[in-house]
Amino acid sequence: MISIENLLTWLIALQTTYLENKQYLTDLDAAIGDADHGINMERGFTAVKQKIEATDHNDVGSLLKITAMTLISTVGGASGPLYGTFFLRASTACARKTTLTNAELVNMFDVGLQGVVQRGKARLADKTMIDALTPALEAMTQALENGASLTNILQAGTDAAEHGMQQTIPMLAKKGRASYLGERSIGHQDPGATSSYLMLKTALDVWGNEET
Amino acid sequence: MKKLINDTADVVSEALVGIGAAHADLLRVDLDKKTIMRADGPIQGKVALISGGGSGHEPMHGGYVGMGMLDAACAGEVFTSPTPDQMEAATKAVDGGAGVLHIVKNYTGDVMNFEMGAELCQAEGIAVEAVVINDDVAVQDSLYTAGRRGVGTTVLAEKLCGAAAERGDDLQAVANLCRKVNDQGRSMGMALTSCTVPAAGKPTFELGPNEMEIGIGIHGEPGRERMELKSAREIVAMMSEAILSDLPFESGDQVIALVNGMGGTPLIELYLIYNELNQICQARGITIARQLVGNYITSLEMAGFSITLLRADEEMLVLWDAPVHTPALRWGV
Numbered sequence A: 001m002i003s004i005e006n007l008l009t010w011l012i013a014l015q016t017t018y019l020e021n022k023q024y025l026t027d028l029d030a031a032i033g034d035a036d037h038g039i040n041m042e043r044g045f046t047a048v049k050q051k052i053e054a055t056d057h058n059d060v061g062s063l064l065k066i067t068a069m070t071l072i073s074t075v076g077g078a079s080g081p082l083y084g085t086f087f088l089r090a091s092t093a094c095a096r097k098t099t100l101t102n103a104e105l106v107n108m109f110d111v112g113l114q115g116v117v118q119r120g121k122a123r124l125a126d127k128t129m130i131d132a133l134t135p136a137l138e139a140m141t142q143a144l145e146n147g148a149s150l151t152n153i154l155q156a157g158t159d160a161a162e163h164g165m166q167q168t169i170p171m172l173a174k175k176g177r178a179s180y181l182g183e184r185s186i187g188h189q190d191p192g193a194t195s196s197y198l199m200l201k202t203a204l205d206v207w208g209n210e211e212t
Numbered sequence B: 001m002k003k004l005i006n007d008t009a010d011v012v013s014e015a016l017v018g019i020g021a022a023h024a025d026l027l028r029v030d031l032d033k034k035t036i037m038r039a040d041g042p043i044q045g046k047v048a049l050i051s052g053g054g055s056g057h058e059p060m061h062g063g064y065v066g067m068g069m070l071d072a073a074c075a076g077e078v079f080t081s082p083t084p085d086q087m088e089a090a091t092k093a094v095d096g097g098a099g100v101l102h103i104v105k106n107y108t109g110d111v112m113n114f115e116m117g118a119e120l121c122q123a124e125g126i127a128v129e130a131v132v133i134n135d136d137v138a139v140q141d142s143l144y145t146a147g148r149r150g151v152g153t154t155v156l157a158e159k160l161c162g163a164a165a166e167r168g169d170d171l172q173a174v175a176n177l178c179r180k181v182n183d184q185g186r187s188m189g190m191a192l193t194s195c196t197v198p199a200a201g202k203p204t205f206e207l208g209p210n211e212m213e214i215g216i217g218i219h220g221e222p223g224r225e226r227m228e229l230k231s232a233r234e235i236v237a238m239m240s241e242a243i244l245s246d247l248p249f250e251s252g253d254q255v256i257a258l259v260n261g262m263g264g265t266p267l268i269e270l271y272l273i274y275n276e277l278n279q280i281c282q283a284r285g286i287t288i289a290r291q292l293v294g295n296y297i298t299s300l301e302m303a304g305f306s307i308t309l310l311r312a313d314e315e316m317l318v319l320w321d322a323p324v325h326t327p328a329l330r331w332g333v
């Protein structure tokens, strides 16, 4: 069971994650984009942290909605509307809930991913964040169906996201800035897939040890 | 990194305050929404025009706000799209009841952020049309890319559509004109050096002392090909061939030409480039009816230039000559 406090911990931990990986993500984006992905993500989650720490929260849906609106108005770039839409959709799946079961948590991620797909119109293997998120959701859904614990569900999702992220290296980018490189995009890991992997990895890090 | 700044985090805001102070007669700056607006807006009954994008391309877009051009420009962080709440606020602020046209450059981030901004306004009953400019011939327009980038034609579209709106054209007519300008405009750029995004602190890409990048984007996105530096004559021949054969421009065409500096190229070189371009056009029977030579859509301190050609009919020339009064373009007033 995931509580509002657990969600807050995760969202706040994401700020640390993106702060620590600001240079790494920006360097990845410099290779196939415009060298701003780490800067964008750090700016967005620092704003989210400030916003959510300043208020009390009594439902998951509105916490995620505040997160979404803050990301939409601070991240910019392609990842702003994409992650913003992710959390906005996720929030509608959690409206008026005070806790999330494992199934509801996986559903939250799934609905978020569908929002990203709709907004960005990318397909699998276009070398974007959905190449990390899609396999992650498949793995989490599978683990859930097998009755796995929260830790094991998140472990499965994180492993699959990491694998998906690495799989973007040989891909030719067909969406976003990286697509302008054509063949030259091959051989580089996609920054958005990397930030998506980090999002799940952070969830595993902060929730993985909780007994649920 | 060697830059005339105070703190990398404040570059955009401090520049916005500066442009507002320097042009207080023309502009009003909303610092919270990082938006530059016409001081005399909203203008009742006139279609309003909004553009915007990442900062670092000055004078685009804020320098084109004023009579006969844009009603507002939303500024993002350097090379990063502005956000939907900015476009929403700007749209509401400038709407004079005749609807609002969003002129959007074709970058994934800009397109999605403007789209969300437009959705927010449309949900409240404001008429919004969006036209996406995609004129960069360096990019293959195919299912396998995000499509052609929006570059120099944007400036020409802002001028021509601004004049049409000032004349009283309705939203559909102004949007259609914008689409027509986009259809008939083609651009290509090149770089001699990279640029450094203040927040990144180091050059976006590396070019050897004897190398150039042909087909560069205005954010330092790579172009068609990296090659050894050639003479201006050879470079202009190569670039104009790519542009002319794309539309294609034909003998007898009249064009508006923009020879644009990327920010770090001296005017003497831009005029030399214009001379080469003019000769090529003449040899092909193409008349440059109007032209701009200078820094109009830049890429921070990048050295390099771009060429934009727009096939113009008589109506476009009339709109081009119509009065304009903005910080960066001013005539007829």
Ligand SMILES: Nc1ncnc2c1ncn2[C@@H]1O[C@H](COP(=O)(O)OP(=O)(O)OP(=O)(O)O)[C@@H](O)[C@H]1O
Binding pocket: A029, A033, A034, A036, A037, A040, A076, A077, A078, A079, A080, A082, A116, A119, A120, A121, A122, A127, A128, A129, A130, A175, A176, A177, A190, A191, A192, A193, B079, B080, B081, B107, B108, B109, B110
């Ligand atoms: N259409 C899309 N669908 C899904 N993900 C996308 C799409 N386009 C880009 N991305 C993801 O966004 C990441 C880049 O995000 P970033 O924050 O750097 O935005 P950007 O492309 O630089 O935007 P801007 O051009 O406005 O600066 C890519 O690595 C990719 O994973």
Ligand SMILES: [Mg+2]
Binding pocket: A029, A033, A034, A035, A036, A037, A077, A177
């Ligand atoms: Mg980027």
